[in-house]
Amino acid sequence: MTWILTTILTALAALHLLWAIGFWWPIRDEAQLARAIAGFKGIRKMPGAVPSALVAVALMAVIWLLLGWPHGTWRSLGLAGAAAVFTLRGLAAYSPAWRRITPEMPFARLDRRYYGPLCIIIGAGLASQH
Template identity: 45%
Template sequence: MSMLLAALVFIPLLAVAMGYALWSVGATWPIRNQELLAKTVVGTPGITRMPSRWTSLLAAILTLGAGITALSLADHDSGGTWLTLLGIVCAAAFLARGWAGYRPEWRRRYSEMPFADLDRRVYSPGALAIGLGFVALVIMRLL
């Protein structure tokens, strides 16, 4: 059961990591241009370009690392206490990101469309689901 849950956490993280990796080399897929991509992914008012390519590369690495952590948590014999603690950190990070997306301060800071709408319908609920997945993986690991 834990391996299935780990895969369900890993797959969306892999997809996001692949997007960030593509954006780090200048691609705009699946969006037609740089400005719309920035408004879709970042969402700060007045944004016209994605942040630096290094930022996208770092986001890709961290997101893929979180996905690999999820897969590792499913193996109860690997990583010891440090891996469990890393799983807790990942859970906290994704739950905090998901929760933040519903805060009025976040809504004001990231109000550009279509990000604001996608954040309410996809990004924040997705982060909460991934965070809950990490919580469940850590609990299963401890039982």
């Protein structure tokens, strides 16, 4: 399970790093990509380099907890915190309050179908690691 989580988190960190340097992938048009991956009401530009890079750093910190941090209380607390964040983010995909903040299509559809469930799965996986 650790290697599956690490692979998924590494891919997500790499995507956020690409976005941080202004490489729009998998959709070349910035406005379309922003509506697909962020979905905030009226969004037309991707989130800035700093927020994207911070997400990548946070994801790499979770990878470090999984692979590099010795077993013990601090590792367990870190993984429990990360599991809570991912689980809450996943559940938010089904919240009317979140949908009011992020109504843009195709994000709203992708969030309910893929992003939310993926976050819940990652959260459960991280919870099983401590």
